[in-house]
Amino acid sequence: MIKLTEVETFYGKAHVLKRVSMELKEGEIATLIGANGAGKSTTLKTISGVLHPLSGTIELMGKRVEKLSPMKIVRMGVSHVPEGRRVFPDMMVIENLQMGAFVLGNDRKTIEKALERVYQLFPVLQERSKQLAGTLSGGEQQMLAMGRGLMSDPKVYLLDEPSLGLAPKLVDKIFEVIGQINKQGKTILLVEQNAYLALSTAHRAYVMETGKITIEGKASDLSDNEYVKKAYLGR
Ligand code: ATP
Secondary structure, three states: OEEEEEEEEEEOOEEEEEEEEEEEOOOOEEEEEEOOOOOHHHHHHHHOOOOOOOEEEEEEOOEEOOOOOHHHHHHOOEEEEOOOOOOOOOOEHHHHHHHOOHHHOOOHHHHHHHHHHHHHHOHHHHHOOOOEHHHOOHHHHHHHHHHHHHOOOOOEEEEEOOOOOOOHHHHHHHHHHHHHHHHOOOEEEEEOOOHHHHHHHOOEEEEEEOOEEEEEEEHHHHHHOHHHHHHHOOO
């Protein structure tokens, strides 16, 4: 579904992603774990076109996309839910969701259907549809950000730190929904600081250290890897 080959991304002169190669197969959840500042968010931004790599290639369903704008990449079926939620605080919940559907055009029925799908996953968003997004709790804002990202009915769903700052009960709920979203056929790339949860949810996993992929494999194998256990699972 997505293939990165030797991707190199810079912020000005700062060389952040170093020959990053990754592959996401259709229908799987892959996770990218690593310490703060390793380059995980930069990887997602490079896939969604917010940043362009200086070299290397990114293929989406066999088509090269590394030079395309975020708008074009969204239209090709990629949705990026950024770290920190970034909801529009002064807009209602329903308006935030509608913003996520802009690529669907103005067809009311299609937008209604998309809303129904999101409300099924996150019933609280329907209950609070007229509430200003800025007044939602952190967990509700995370659900809103995830819901907004689903409104375009993406094939690939990029999720950046969905559990950040949430109480354990809410984290469980968020991960339960991630499983449901995947079962609906979406391919997911999950960046997550909670390595234990990430590895128990994902099929494949990548460890990133100072901009390089240092370990990759089946998530269950990484959970048993002595280095991963020590460095990321606190065991
Ligand atoms: P975290 O979990 O802390 O978000 P991360 O693995 O997602 O970590 P990135 O946000 O991708 O890390 O950052 C990778 C490196 O790039 C860091 O050294 C960071 O300081 C740097 N960086 C990120 N954004 C910018 C920017 N806009 N300008 C310059 N440097 C940046």
